[in-house]
Amino acid sequence: xxxxxxxxxxxxxxxxxxxxxxxxxxxxxxxxxxxxxxxxxxxxxxxxxxxxxxxxxxxxxxxxxxxxxxxxxxxxxxxxxxxxxxxxxxxxxxxxxxxxxxxxxxxxxxxxxxxxxxxxxxxxxxxxxxxxxxxxxxxxxxxxxxxxxxxxxxxxxxxxxxxxxxxxxxxxxxxxxxxxxxxxxxxxxxxxxxxxxxxxxxxxxxxxxxxxxxxxxxxxxxxxxxxxxxxxxxxxxxxxxxxxxxxxxxxxxxxxxxxxxxxxxxxxxxxxxxxxxxxxxxxxxxxxxxxxxxxxxxxxxxxxxxxxxxxxxxxxxxxxxxxxxxxxxxxxxxxxxxxxxxxxxxxxxxxxxxxxxxxxxxxxxxxxxxxxxxxxxxxx
Amino acid sequence: xxxxxxxxxxxxxxxxxxxxxxxxxxxxxxxxxxxxxxxxxxxxxxxxxxxxxxxxxxxxxxxxxxxxxxxxxxxxxxxxxxxxxxxxxxxxxxxxxxxxxxxxxxxxxxxxxxxxxxxxxxxxxxxxxxxxxxxxxxxxxxxxxxxxxxxxxxxxxxxxxxxxxxxxxxxxxxxxxxxxxxxxxxxxxxxxxxxxxxxxxxxxxxxxxxxxxxxxxxxxxxxxxxxxxxxxxxxxxxxxxxxxxxxxxxxxxxxxxxxxxxxxxxxxxxxxxxxxxxxxxxxxxxxxxxxxxxxxxxxxxxxxxxxxxxxxxxxxxxxxxxxxxxxxxxxxxxxxxxxxxxxxxxxxxxxxxxxxxxxxxxxxxxxxxxxxxxxxxxxx
Numbered sequence: 040x041x042x043x044x045x046x047x048x049x050x051x052x053x054x055x056x057x058x059x060x061x062x063x064x065x066x067x068x069x070x071x072x073x074x075x076x077x078x079x080x081x082x083x084x085x086x087x088x089x090x091x092x093x094x095x096x097x098x099x100x101x102x103x104x105x106x107x108x109x110x111x112x113x114x115x116x117x118x119x120x121x122x123x124x125x126x127x128x129x130x131x132x133x134x135x136x137x138x139x140x141x142x143x144x145x146x147x148x149x150x151x152x153x154x155x156x157x158x159x160x161x162x163x164x165x166x167x168x169x170x171x172x173x174x175x176x177x178x179x180x181x182x183x184x185x186x187x188x189x190x191x192x193x194x195x196x197x198x199x200x201x202x203x204x205x206x207x208x209x210x211x212x213x214x215x216x217x218x219x220x221x222x223x224x225x226x227x228x229x230x231x232x233x234x235x236x237x238x239x240x241x242x243x244x245x246x247x248x249x250x251x252x253x254x255x256x257x258x259x260x261x262x263x264x265x266x267x268x269x270x271x272x273x274x275x276x277x278x279x280x281x282x283x284x285x286x287x288x289x290x291x292x293x294x295x296x297x298x299x300x301x302x303x304x305x306x307x308x309x310x311x312x313x314x315x316x317x318x319x320x321x322x323x324x325x326x327x328x329x330x331x332x333x334x335x336x337x338x339x340x341x342x343x344x345x346x347x348x349x350x351x352x353x354x355x356x357x358x359x360x361x362x363x364x365x366x367x368x369x370x371x372x373x374x375x376x377x378x379x380x381x382x383x384x385x386x387x388x389x390x391x392x393x394x395x396x397x398x399x400x401x402x403x404x405x406x407x408x409x410x411x412x413x414x415x416x417x418x419x
Numbered sequence: 420x421x422x423x424x425x426x427x428x429x430x431x432x433x434x435x436x437x438x439x440x441x442x443x444x445x446x447x448x449x450x451x452x453x454x455x456x457x458x459x460x461x462x463x464x465x466x467x468x469x470x471x472x473x474x475x476x477x478x479x480x481x482x483x484x485x486x487x488x489x490x491x492x493x494x495x496x497x498x499x500x501x502x503x504x505x506x507x508x509x510x511x512x513x514x515x516x517x518x519x520x521x522x523x524x525x526x527x528x529x530x531x532x533x534x535x536x537x538x539x540x541x542x543x544x545x546x547x548x549x550x551x552x553x554x555x556x557x558x559x560x561x562x563x564x565x566x567x568x569x570x571x572x573x574x575x576x577x578x579x580x581x582x583x584x585x586x587x588x589x590x591x592x593x594x595x596x597x598x599x600x601x602x603x604x605x606x607x608x609x610x611x612x613x614x615x616x617x618x619x620x621x622x623x624x625x626x627x628x629x630x631x632x633x634x635x636x637x638x639x640x641x642x643x644x645x646x647x648x649x650x651x652x653x654x655x656x657x658x659x660x661x662x663x664x665x666x667x668x669x670x671x672x673x674x675x676x677x678x679x680x681x682x683x684x685x686x687x688x689x690x691x692x693x694x695x696x697x698x699x700x701x702x703x704x705x706x707x708x709x710x711x712x713x714x715x716x717x718x719x720x721x722x723x724x725x726x727x728x729x730x731x732x733x734x735x736x737x738x739x740x741x742x743x744x745x746x747x748x749x750x751x752x753x754x755x756x757x758x759x760x761x762x763x764x765x766x767x768x769x770x771x772x773x774x775x776x777x778x779x780x781x782x783x784x785x786x787x788x789x790x791x792x793x794x795x796x797x798x799x
Contacts, residue, residue, distance in 0.1 A: 218659070219659070220650055220653065220654050220658075220659075221650075221653035221654050221656070221657040221658055221659065221673070221675040222645065222648075222649075222650040222653045222654070224659070224673050224675050224676065225641075225645045225653065225675050225676070225679055226645065228641075228671075228673075228675070228676040228679060228680075229638065229641050229642055229645065229679070232638055232641065232680070232683075233613065233638060236617070236634045236635070236638060237616070238618055254616045255616070258609065258612055258613060258616060261605075261608075261609050261612065262609055262642065265602065265605045265606065265609065268602075269602075270600055270601075270602040273600065273601035273602045273605065274600050274601050274602070276601070277601040278600075278601055279598070279599070279600075279601065279604070279706065279709070291608075292700070292703060292704075293601070293604050293608075293703065295601040295604050295605050295608070296604065296605070296608040299605055299608060299609070300612070320672070323672060323673065324672075326659065329659070355735075
């Protein structure tokens with residue numbers, strides 16, 4: 040039996056000071072919903088921040104009471120796992136603008152007494168990193184041993200290394216990219232269009248109209264889902280199979296159609312449309328080079344942390360060559376970087392899926408970080 | 420000045436006998452709209468059939484009176500072009516089920532006096548090849564010197580080689596695949612879902628409701644369009660540019676978003692939703708191996724024609740490896756095959772775009788076919 044974190048309870052952390060956002064918006068206050076796993080050591084040096092991707096949330100590991108499905112990264116976070124909670128204190132939050140408990144479009148705007156809905160201000164990766172640093176302050180964490188994330192989460196880890204070079208020991212950047220290409224933006228735009236063209240969207244005011252754009256959100260998820268899988272994994276799983284007889288085929292001619300519709304339907308029942316739009320825009324806007332008018336190497340030169348960069352062979356959303364752009368910039372900037380291009384058939388989703396070599400590389404990097412923490416501590 | 424075909428007029432060819440369709444449907448009669456370029460020689464041996472792709476039609480080359488935009492393959496069809504109309508008599512039709520003049524969902528069902536709409540029977544590549552052979556009969560063409568097509572058009576060329584080995588001299592199969600993968604089907608399914616989820620679609624009865632699902636068709640086209648371009652060509656053309664100021668940005672943050680919306684809008688005004696669904700299903704169903712319960716090599720062994728197979732380096736809709744499956748099967752079946760994997764940044768669309776090496780390979784293959792025709796003729 041593998042060890043488990045057992046039952047986890049999230050905590051709501053309130054921030055009563057206003058925040059100015061990087062695209063011009065402002066919130067007078069906000070909440071972040073947070074989970075932690077493991078124990079913070081006496082000198083508060085063993086904290087690891089986990090950043091979630093587009094549709095992720097704070098529930099990264101362990102189980103909620105009465106549920107059988109663990110958090111989204113449970114395979115990689117827990118006792119004796121890659122991020123070993125016997126060694127590290129892991130902090131995982133739902134990002135600002137999310138729909139899983141942190142302040143976002145579903146929350147009540149204190150100035151109007153109504154939900155923000157589409158009036159929720161635009162959010163960027165910079166804003167997330169800023170609010171994550173405030174969260175660290177509130178927990179008394181001056182410096183994270185590591186900031187870790189996959190996909191959009193990896194972009195947050197990279198932004199941390201740039202914005203707070205003294206506040207992180209390592210950045211683990213998995214299946215990410217220095218910024219989106221036109222094709223990446225195009226896929227996000229199509230997902231957004233699927234939502235805004237749903238007549239139940241009502242320009243984002245669906246709650247006021249007592250509707251939900253589940254058709255549009257479902258379609259957006261179907262589009263996203265294709266880009267998370269590889270041609271190979273879809274071929275292995277579905278090929279040209281006919282629809283499964285034990286599920287409603289609803290006119291589908293092939294199993295892959297039935298599967299995508301089901302995935303879209305499931306997602307549309309749990310995810311807020313305005314948050315989906317906000318998150319995809321944050322992805323599109325992410326461009327630390329443009330913001331600073333610097334090349335990637337110049338941008339990363341002041342970074343003080345170690346870097347682990349990981350990519351997956353069949354990931355075509357953020358292909359290995361995109362991760363290698365980050366690695367090359369780090370090498371050029373003379374930073375400490377380890378890189379692995381991992382073999383996997385699972386496309387972009389590979390960063391979430393069990394994979395022994397991925398686990399071992401990730402774990403040994405994290406364990407080394409921990410042993411160095413020990414060295415720092417005993418030196419003191 | 421390059422030579423031009425000048426002004427072209429299409430002809431409607433009526434077929435008054437009924438046709439039984441391969442998925443069980445039946446039409447009591449039908450029309451095909453046809454263009455021809457060049458002159459049929461005395462022994463009717465110099466005819467070339469051009470098959471169109473998903474959203475193509477019969478207007479492959481030349482100009483309509485008063486229009487400045489030529490047919491979709493004008494760069495490759497015409498005097499002294501790859502398919503040289505000084506040498507060949509080119510036949511180009513809108514396939515059955517189309518929306519450009521051939522009998523399709525927009526046509527009146529003679530049994531009801533109403534447009535077929537969603538009741539138009541399902542069509543397959545086999546049905547197209549069958550109706551194209553009837554068209555050849557009506558033109559007195561016993562044997563095509565070549566059947567040529569890109570993408571779904573290439574699948575028709577391949578099906579011709581299988582179904583009518585004695586009736587074609589060569590099959591030119593460009594940017595195609597032996598059948599669709601789960602990922603290919605998934606993209607088609609998402610395009611279909613974009614259409615059927617548009618409330619103006621009314622289960623295909625939009626004409627009865629006096630509506631048009633332009634929003635859904637536009638979105639479907641945006642999805643398709645991404646898969647026709649490459650990451651590289653989109654990057655070169657748009658990158659992370661801001662929207663163009665001389666066009667309505669309509670809230671788009673990047674030029675690529677503006678471009679895709681414009682493309683979708685344009686397409687939705689000219690293309691019938693039921694035809695789009697019918698065409699994507701024909702693509703999905705195309706699977707000559709499954710139909711005959713044979714491997715590709717066994718299937719192609721009786722083919723009598725020569726083959727030219729062409730693929731494009733950045734085509735990810737039907738990548739070079741998919742074309743190479745066809746080539747390997749042909750080699751295994753001991754057929755005469757020439758193959759080139761052409762360098763291009765233009766993704767799947769490359770088959771439509773000027774490219775000197777592509778032009779030269781295509782032209783020299785066609786010219787050789789013609790010179791061999793001459794040899795056959797002078798032997799007689």
